[in-house]
Amino acid sequence: MDYLDNLEQRSLYIIREAYSRYRNCALLWSTGKDSTAMLWIARKAFLGKIPFPVIHIDTTYNSKEVYTFREMYEKEWGLNLIIAQNKMAIEKGMGPECNEKSECCEALKTIALKKTLEENSCNVLLAGIRGDEHEVLVREKGISRQCMDIFPDTRNMQATILDMYQSEIKTDNRLRIHPMIFWTVTDIWHYIKREKIPVLSRYFAHSGKRYKNIGCEPCCTPVDSTATTVKKIIKEHEDIRAAGKNGKTAEPEDAYTIQKLKSLGYM
Amino acid sequence: MNFLFLNQLLYIDPGTGGFIVGNLLPIIIGIFTAFFGIILVFFKRIFNFFKNHKIIFIIVIIVLLVGILIVIGVFILGKESDYPYRIIILGFDGLSPLKIESLINEGKLPNFAELKETGTFAHLSTTNPSQSPVAWTGFSTGQNPGKTGVFDFIKRDPKTYRLTLSMSQIHGESVIPATKSKRLWHYTTKKKVPAVIISCPVTFPPDRIYGKLLSGMGVPDILGTQGTFSFYTTRKVRTKDVGGNVFHVNKTNLMVMDLLGPRKMDISGKSDHTKVPFKVEIDDANNQKIRITFQEKTTEVELHKWSEWQEVTFDLGFLKKVKGIFKFYLVENDEEFSLYAGAINFDPREPFLPISSPGEYSKQLVDQMGLFYTLGMPMDTWALNEQRLTEEPFLEQVNEVLREKTELLEYELSRFEKGLLYCYFESPDIIQHMFYRYIDTLHPLYEKNEKYEKVIESWYEKMDNILGNVMRRIREGDTIIVLSDHGFDTFRRSVHINSWLRENGYLELRNPQAASGGELLQFVDWSRTKAYAIGFGAIYINQKGREKEGIVGQGQETELLKEEIRKKLTGWIDPKYGVPVVNNVYKQEEIFSGSLVNETPDIFIGFNTGYRASWQTALGAVPEQTIEDNLKKWSGDHLHDPVLIPGIFFSNRPVITETPSIYDITPSVLKLIGYTDKELEKFDMDGQPIF
Structure with a gap:
């Protein structure tokens, strides 16, 4: 068994265990690499057919490619896809250009997600947060690396860490489960390469620039890169890691991560 | 650990055959006496023969000289290895890497945390299937089950569709080992690296090694089973349990019951259990204790307490005697009466079949630390499963076995100067088998119990303490390896x-x-x-x-x-x-x-x-x-x-892989003690050195 098998089996286990325990699960899929890898594992966990809904938060500000990709694989993988959208806010013209970014995120992501969870009676959310992203959480909130925590409904509430086996959902809380918590960004790319998982073309360099994350178009800026293949992306990440070890600053993904965490109700 | 239930079914009784203590000394003395006797008697003739055949005399002298040179050569080559360090392997059955990570994060396992921080922690790939005898055989041989032949608890004979245990088989006097593959200690013996092997699974019969070996999982009780308890009760319960025998009694102030011993054949060829009757006296005024008398010894057994070790001798006839030790537990003594007697273990001072190498090692240990459980799987899991014992006495017993093992490790560590020391702890496996229903809220038998839901966690802490004791004794150049044979999960x-x-x-x-x-x-x-x-x-x-x-x-x-x-x-x-x-x-x-x-x-x-x-x-x-x-x-x-359930691997040394396998441990140890890569290749192992 190699390293990736081990990670895959651990994630697989958590996803199955979550469903055994709480049938009212949903999986959060941004179409980004982490959540697509998680979706890939979830399909494996249930022999190709995921028995719970997959939620995509649609701010309407995503790139076109995201929508094509979403539709294509919704069909191919037979997903029960639910689009989470805060239509009211969108109609009112909420957007990153005319509002504070944090306000926009809150309205188009956090509120949209919470509403969708309520409407579909989902109490348990599978989110593709990685361990190395979670470092931000550890810094920000003092949350240790665990595969699940309670989704705080009130802003000031400290997320409660639960053991997989001993968890019970409290009435007002939702449970957030992190099947990818053991993974690093490099692990994800290695896995994508091994499993030949489809990813958005934005991750690869075009004219010397590529995107590292899939957020809303206006809030995402590409980085300088010549990585045109998964192999080259892996090399790039390994170089960054090596540079970090040599005392140079590693490239931060914090801004994106914080944005992502907001949509999960952490911030 | 799962095959205790086969006890009755695959009953093999050592008592139906004879048994000879394996001591070669009298035979050698006999041969020498006969040889010199012949020379003395025919001295004159031999002298005359050589006088007339001088060439033959010269050839005999040359042969003798070569022989002496060979003996000297073997003696010189066979001197103890000069490997100066100590390699200590702790085998914790069933410790899960996920649980360990989670407890380390909670700050509960300081010694594992330290080893993780300063050395190596990894998930250990285990054998397929991930059963303890298979995995520990994989560990000690470096070979997969297709080479060792240990691949499941149970095998079948395709020619008859009959089932047998994959542990060693006892046929009268002889015990056929479960595997013919060479084990870690064969290789240490070859290099004369002193080794102390404590209770490694699948080590019965004990291999002769350079050092000391106490047999573990696979050692039977005196009935030849993997542990058969007796339960004497006034309650109307079924008489046949999976892991033991139930005897119905009528409560009176004086009761007589039987301890079942090995089977004995009578002249007509009929075989039946030998029995030792014992007398139970009850005092109406005090139900807190009873008196039990057998073989001229009386002992008091208190309610809800394990008795001291009881010694019993079964007479098999023809001057053959089998000595055993066991403990009583008084389950209840009011309107209803129930008395539990654990499986009768071989007496380590005089085991019916050898359980250590050298043979007297088990006796030496008794001199040092008193009597101890010798049964390969000593815990009364089936008694708990069949509800003959409750959680409390079960836990007390598991604690007692752990105390014995810790004391034994402590004793060996205190005199361990160089070479290899391996010590096996079965209790984390047993505890997790029996107490998972208190931590898995989705288990059909889940019940909330604040005391028992902490038991598994506490066992990880106990293992951490044991590790801490070993870590404090480490000297420069020494190696610690901590491994489990698999992780654990709910059933x-x-x-x-x-x-x-x-x-x-x-x-x-x-x-x-x-x-x-x-x-x-x-x-x-x-x-x-x-x-x-x-x-x-x-x-x-x-x-x-x-x-x-x-x-x-x-x-x-x-x-x-x-x-x-x-x-x-x-x-x-x-x-x-x-x-x-x-x-x-x-x-x-x-x-x-x-x-x-x-x-x-x-x-x-x-x-x-x-x-x-x-x-x-x-x-x-x-x-x-x-x-x-x-x-x-x-x-x-x-x-x-x-x-889904890898084991753990910890070491104070760095390793060259992120994904070590249980097959890698033996080749790694062999490399440390001086085996070359070329030699290792010849051993046909499925693992690689990882240090």
Whole structure:
């Protein structure tokens, strides 16, 4: 068994265990690499057919490619896809250009997600947060690396860490489960390469620039890169890691991560 | 640890045969005496012969000189290895890396945390299947089950469809080892590296080694079983338990009961148990204790307390005696009376069959630390499973076995100067098997209990303490390796593989209308059966020419059938929890290789966590349902797909891989003590040195 098998089996286990325990699960899929890898594992966990809904938060500000990709694989993988959208806010013209970014995120992501969870009676959310992203959480909130925590409904509430086996959902809380918590960004790319998982073309360099994350178009800026293949992306990440070890600053993904965490109700 | 239930079924009794203590000294003395006697008697003739045949005399002298030189050579070459350091291996059965990580994060395992921080921590790939005897044999040989022949708790003979245990077999005086493969201590012995091997599984009979070895899992009780308890009660309960015998008694102030000993054959060839009667005296005024008398000794047994060690001797006739030790536990003594007697262990001072190398080592240990459990799997898990004992006495017993083991390790560590020391702890496995129902809220037997839900965690802390004691004694150059043979998870649902095979048309019963078939595949219609299951996930194809009444052609027909079964099994979803029952299905050729591969199962099922082959399946039964809730206290397990439950690996040394395997440990140790890569290649191991 190699390293990736081990990670895959651990994630697989958590996803199955979550469903055994709480049938009212949903999986959060941004179409980004982490959540697509998680979706890939979830399909494996249930022999190709995921028995719970997959939620995509649609701010309407995503790139076109995201929508094509979403539709294509919704069909191919037979997903029960639910689009989470805060239509009211969108109609009112909420957007990153005319509002504070944090306000926009809150309205188009956090509120949209919470509403969708309520409407579909989902109490348990599978989110593709990685361990190395979670470092931000550890810094920000003092949350240790665990595969699940309670989704705080009130802003000031400290997320409660639960053991997989001993968890019970409290009435007002939702449970957030992190099947990818053991993974690093490099692990994800290695896995994508091994499993030949489809990813958005934005991750690869075009004219010397590529995107590292899939957020809303206006809030995402590409980085300088010549990585045109998964192999080259892996090399790039390994170089960054090596540079970090040599005392140079590693490239931060914090801004994106914080944005992502907001949509999960952490911030 | 799962095969105690086979005790009664596969009953092998050492007492029905004779037994000779393996001491060669008298034989050697005898031969020498005879030899010199002949020389003395025929001295004159020999002298005259050589006088007339001087060339022969010269040849004899040369032969003698060469012989002396060889002896000197062997002596010089055979001197103790100069490897100056100590390698300490702690084998913690069943410790899970996920649980350890989580407890380290909570700051509860300071010693594991320190080793992780300063050395190596990794998930350890285990054997497939991930059963303790298989895995520890894989550890000590560096070889997969296709080479060692230890691949499941239970094997079958295709020529008879009969089941046997895959542990060592006792046939009268001789014990046939479970594997012929060379073990770690064979290699240390060859290099004369002193080794101390404490209770490694599958070490009965004990190998003669350079150093000391105390046999572990596989040592039987005096009945030749893996532990049979006795339960004397006034309650109207069934008389046949899986792990023991139940005797009904009528409560009076003076009761006489029997301890069952090994079987003895009478002149007519009929064999029956030897018995030692004991007298129980009850004081009406005080129900807190009873007096028990047997073989001229009286002991007081207090209510809800384990007795001191009881010593008993069974007379087998022809001057043969078997000595055993055991403990009583007074379960209740009011209107109802129930007395429990644990399995009768070999007396380590005079074991009926040798349990250590050298033979007197077990006796020396008694001098040092008093009597101790010698049974390979000493914990009374079936007594708890069958509700003859409650959690409290069970826990007390497991604690006591752990105390003995810790004391033994402490003693050996205090005099351990160089070489290899291995010590095995079975209790984390046992504790997790029996107490998972207190931590898995989804287990059918889950109940909230603030005390017992902490037991598993506390055991991890106990193992951490043991590790701490060892770490404090480490000197520069020493190596610590800590490993478990597999992780652990919940066991919620029992899967009856034969029933699934029947439902899918691969197995037929002689009476097609029958709701179920009996144990040991006894009602199977072989003329219409393509595949059958025994053990904990093994499926055998009923192959023509291999099985007694095989119907499936070898080669392509078998291969197609294997593929078909694999496909169907992997698509099986349990309606209760909505998840797949099976994580992976392995074909023989994917997981086994080596000269014994033909004995291994054609298919091995890697169950999803929560699912396991049922006890009934292990014995070849065909119950009505295909899957049902596990309602036994044995609620945690590791007989799942090995990729889901890796073991742990810790060391104070860095390793060259992120994914060590249990097969890597022995070659790594051998490299440390001076074996070259070239030599290691010749040993046909499946692992690589990782240091």
